């Protein structure tokens with residue numbers, strides 16, 4: 232799979248990405264929709280949180296959060 236700066240499809244919802252609302256997943260390296268601000272009108276196909284060990288922002292798609300059992304504040308919002 233090729234990565235470019237242009238828009239592509241989100242691997243979660245399979246809809247077109249918006250350049251300012253897309254990010255690469257830390258786990259699967261595929262691109263998904265991310266909402267950068269809480270009050271923004273944008274699709275959310277994953278989450279971002281601060282990893283306390285590395286003090287780095289972690290971006291991860293819904294699928295990987297469930298698979299890896301991780302998420303913001305240790306509370307994956309997509310658990311069923």
Ligand SMILES: [Zn+2]
Nearest residue numbers: 241244264276
């Ligand atoms: Zn999406």
Ligand SMILES: [Zn+2]
Nearest residue numbers: 256259292295
């Ligand atoms: Zn992923």
